[in-house]
Amino acid sequence: MKKVLAIDMGATSIRGVIGYIQDGKLKTETVDRFTHEIVDYEGRKRWQWDKIVNNIIGMILNHSKEISSVGIDTWGVDFGLINKEGKLIENPVSYRDIKNSLGIKYAEKYMSKEEIFLETGNQIMGMNSLFQLLTYRKLNPNKYKTIDKILFLPDLINYILTSEICSELTIASTTQMLNIKEKKWNLEMLKKFSINENIFPQIIKNKSIIGKTNSSLDERLKETNVDVISVASHDTASAVYLTKAYNDREYAFLSSGTWSLIGCCTEEAIINKEVFKSELTNEIGFDSKNMFFKNITGLYLIERLRKELKNIYKIDFNYSYITDFVTKTKPFEAYIDTDYVDFANEEISIIESMEKYLINTKQELLDDKRKYFRVIYESLVFKYKEIINEIEKIIGYSFKGIHIIGGGAKAEFLCQMIADGLNKKVLAGPYEATAIGNILAQLSVVEGKKIDVDKIIKNTYKVKEYLPKNCEDWIKQNK
Known part of the structure; x- marks a missing residue:
């Protein structure tokens, strides 16, 4: 062993x-x-x-x-x-x-x-x-x-x-x-x-x-062997290797962490003017498979908001607290473009940037700054829907599901939001997909034999499934 x-x-x-x-x-x-x-x-x-x-x-x-x-x-x-x-x-x-x-x-x-x-x-x-x-x-x-x-x-x-x-x-x-x-x-x-x-x-x-x-x-390492x-x-390539999207064209992937990388695997790169206008990208995945996706802001905005609210409320905004608060908060009170340039500028308060965005887009400010957690999550889902629609148009067929990996796969309410907002089945996990992909690549070399990745993942990890429930609520928003 x-x-x-x-x-x-x-x-x-x-x-x-x-x-x-x-x-x-x-x-x-x-x-x-x-x-x-x-x-x-x-x-x-x-x-x-x-x-x-x-x-x-x-x-x-x-x-x-x-x-x-x-x-x-x-x-x-x-x-x-x-x-x-x-x-x-x-x-x-x-x-x-x-x-x-x-x-x-x-x-x-x-x-x-x-x-x-x-x-x-x-x-x-x-x-x-x-x-x-x-x-x-x-x-x-x-x-x-x-x-x-x-x-x-x-x-x-x-x-x-x-x-x-x-x-x-x-x-x-x-x-x-x-x-x-x-x-x-x-x-x-x-x-x-x-x-x-x-x-x-x-x-x-x-x-x-x-x-x-x-x-x-x-x-210091000279005595080691x-x-x-x-x-x-590239961490994304190691992680996507474990998703259903790697071998099944009917599934998209979402690597959900600081960044959100959402897309699919294709046999070769897709490079044309339509792809350029859609701001999609091609990168090489494990065993040279092409990954066709968009790289957008992800849970980075949640992390920034956590830090600022901790200073305001003097409590630790852990994910258990955030989950409990978000699930009790009224949906669809506001919307932001999560890739708005000011949101990436750490010299400006994320709360100030969001409220400036709401004012500029003629939306009302929220009465409780903690509600911005839900605004970010919902806005991410709308962004995912927009990108998936773009990709489906370019590749010429629709996905029946999306496989989420990374930290966002742990957030059950977010996974259900994505299932509802995109009206697609969601698979979530394994959470630490990048490290697992890294390990399996190494083991295939040191063991000197091909590893059945699908079988090992199935034997080892529980991949959770979410089915669409409240699609109509999302459709009514017309984002």
């Missing part, structure tokens, strides 16, 4: 989960967890990189004698820049830094947004790696000249652990710099931006051994 360690990097916390297969079931244990945050440093919003690296190395040291391998997954788009000495030029900037969107303006001097989309298949978003890199070149021309390699966050961790420079395919597909159909860097497009093609590492697929920790750049495996290192 071989054990593996999944290091699942989220935007606010990072977990170490050990997993192994016993009696046809997947056994998992969260053995480490630590929080981190974005900090302001040298005029940019950055990740606490030293803290992240030190804690990850600590996880491996603590468990190196019991595990056969380790795999890293993270959020997409962010990167570190390496100089010719193999050193990190500066700590990675976060996708949340509003300066990143300046890169779109710089990019449009060379190509239009539509042209960039047609070259890459990625939704145009200011946080995408291409625009981050162009922003960095504009703001730091001298440092930019010292770049030898660009490594996306899971690739950067793997480099530290093994000394090997490479980029895993699923994370590369988030960058707006990949030819997604040919699955290689889009060198012709990059030439138009005068970006040196030599800074891009070799692309590798998931389920391969990158190296061993005894070759690490960090001396753990395989470092390329999993589907």
Whole structure:
């Protein structure tokens, strides 16, 4: 029986989960967890990189004698820049830094947004790696000249652990710099931006051994001998692998966390002007399957509201409290566009931003600020419905269900809202899908055989089902 360690990097916390297969079931244990945050440093919003690296190395040291391998997954788009000495030029900037969107303006001097989309298949978003890199070149021309390699966050961790420079395919597909159909860097497009093609590492697929920790750049790992495996290192790709949508075209997926990623799996990328106008995206999933979806704001708004209301009411707004309050609150009192730009600006109060939005759209302010929890949840459901309708129109058929994974799958009232609002069956769980997908990818390598993922998930986890109940109430809203 071989054990593996999944290091699942989220935007606010990072977990170490050990997993192994016993009696046809997947056994998992969260053995480490630590929080981190974005900090302001040298005029940019950055990740606490030293803290992240030190804690990850600590996880491996603590468990190196019991595990056969380790795999890293993270959020997409962010990167570190390496100089010719193999050193990190500066700590990675976060996708949340509003300066990143300046890169779109710089990019449009060379190509239009539509042209960039047609070259890459990625939704145009200011946080995408291409625009981050162009922003960095504009703001730091001298440092930019010292770049030898660009490594996306899971690739950067793997480099530290093994000394090997490479980029895993699923994370590369988030960058707006990949030819997604040919699955290689889009060198012709990059030439138009005068970006040196030599800074891009070799692309590798998931389920391969990158190296061993005894070759690490960090001396603390030199006495260990753990395989470092390329999993589907974009967290969404690892998670979607476990959904019914991965193998069944009649189901959509919703990865519900800080972000909401909602869409379906297709055999190949869908790239045309209609997709561009709908702001949908293509990214590569596990085993090179295409994920066709939209990336929108998710439970991030709930987290922001929780923090602000805690300061106002001086109580802990845990999810049990929120659930109880929301279920007793009158429905459909207000509506917001959850992707309204001010909602992502952390320098502005989320309550002030929401109330400003309501005033601008000629809606009444609510008499209890806690009611905004329900407003956010309902508005997310309306957004999901809009996106699913767009996708169904483009692919030419309707989904009969949607499979929810991530933290939002735990919220029963939200899952029922989605079933009602979309008039579709909802499947929810497993909740920790990303770490599980990471673990199963590793086990398929260390065990040296194909793993029946569907069977293991069925044996191990209870996937909850929600059927539509109150569809008429949602239809009447006409959003």
